[in-house]
Amino acid sequence: MFGTSIHWTTFFYLLIDTVIVLLTLYFSRKKTRSSLRRFLYLGFLFIAYNATGGFLPVEDFPGPFILQYIITYGVAITLCVYIVYYLYKEYDIVVLKFNSSIRNLAILASVSFIVLFLIPYFLTDSLKSARFLFTIPISILAFIFLFIFYRRISNPSNPNAFILRRNKLSMVSVASIALLPICTVIGDYQWITFTVMNLAFFAITAIEADRYLYFIENNNRMYEVFALKKKQRDESVERKIIYEDLTRREIEVALSILSNLSYKNIAKDLFIAESTVSKHASNIFKKTGVKNRREFLKRFRKKSK
Known part of the structure; x- marks a missing residue:
C-alpha cells in the first residue's frame, strides 16, 4: 500500500x-x-x-x-x-x-x-x-x-x-x-x-x-465510601462515581473488603502479596477516615447493601 x-x-x-x-x-x-x-x-x-x-x-x-x-x-x-x-x-x-x-x-x-x-x-x-x-x-x-x-x-x-x-x-x-x-x-x-x-x-x-x-456496576455499593463530604453527598442524584480519593487498585481492594473477603483471599484473587493488600487497605482506611477494617465495614457495608 x-x-x-x-x-x-x-x-x-x-x-x-x-x-x-x-x-x-x-x-x-x-x-x-x-x-x-x-x-x-x-x-x-x-x-x-x-x-x-x-x-x-x-x-x-x-x-x-x-x-x-x-x-x-x-x-x-x-x-x-x-x-x-x-x-x-x-x-x-x-x-x-x-x-x-x-x-x-x-x-x-x-x-x-x-x-x-x-x-x-x-x-x-x-x-x-x-x-x-x-x-x-x-x-x-x-x-x-x-x-x-x-x-x-x-x-x-x-x-x-x-x-x-x-x-x-x-x-x-x-x-x-x-x-x-x-x-x-x-x-x-x-x-x-x-x-x-x-x-x-x-x-x-x-x-x-x-x-x-x-x-x-458497583456504583451504588461504592458511592457511600467515596461520598465523604457533604458537598459530595448532595450531588448523589447525579449518580457519579468519585475516583478522586482512591486509586483504581484501591477501589478493587475496597470492593473485596466489602464482600467480607480476608486479606489472604483478596491477595490470591488479585495475584498480589498479602502485605500489598494490607498496604492498600491501610491507604483506603486513611482516605475514608476510618481506623481499621472493622470500622470500615461498620460504616460502609450496611450503606452499600
Whole structure:
C-alpha cells in the first residue's frame, strides 16, 4: 500500500489503534491519573510499532539499511517490555521475583538484540541468520515466562466473573509477546505478526473497558465510601462515581473488603502479596477516615447493601 511494504491489515490495525488512543485522549482530557497516562503510552507504542514495522524497510531511507531494522526491532522490544510493565503496574501481576525487575528485563532484551542480532549480522551480512540466532533463544525465554505467568494467575481462591475475564485477557496479551519471536522467524508475513501483536492491545483495552463497567456496576455499593463530604453527598442524584480519593487498585481492594473477603483471599484473587493488600487497605482506611477494617465495614457495608 502507498508504494511501501505495509500490508492492508497492518494499516487497518494502525487506524484502529489510533482511534482508540484518540478516544482515550478525548474522554480523559480532564483527568490526569497515572493509569490513564500508562494506557496512552501503550497506545502510542502500538501506533509506532504498526507504523515502523509496516512501512519499513524502504529503499530511499537515509542511512544504512540495518538502521531500519534497528528502529523496527527497537520499537518492538520496547513495546513488549512495556506490556509486561503495564501488567505488573496496573494489575499487580508479579510473575518473577528473582532479579526480574522491568529494568533488568529491558537490559536483557537490549543486550540480546546486540549480541544475538547485530553482531551476527555484521559478521555474516545475513539478515536471515541474525534473525534466527536472535529469535530462537528469545522464543524459549518468552514461552517459559508464558508458562510461569499462566501458573501464577490460574486457580484464584474465590474467583468472580470480573477476575476470570481479566485473567483470560491478560493471558492473551502475554501469549502475543511469546508468539512474536516465532512469527518473526517464520518470515515477513505482516498479516500474521501484526494480528498477533495487536491482539495484546485489544485485550488490554477490553480489560480496561471491563474494569470501568465493573466500577459502574458497583456504583451504588461504592458511592457511600467515596461520598465523604457533604458537598459530595448532595450531588448523589447525579449518580457519579468519585475516583478522586482512591486509586483504581484501591477501589478493587475496597470492593473485596466489602464482600467480607480476608486479606489472604483478596491477595490470591488479585495475584498480589498479602502485605500489598494490607498496604492498600491501610491507604483506603486513611482516605475514608476510618481506623481499621472493622470500622470500615461498620460504616460502609450496611450503606452499600
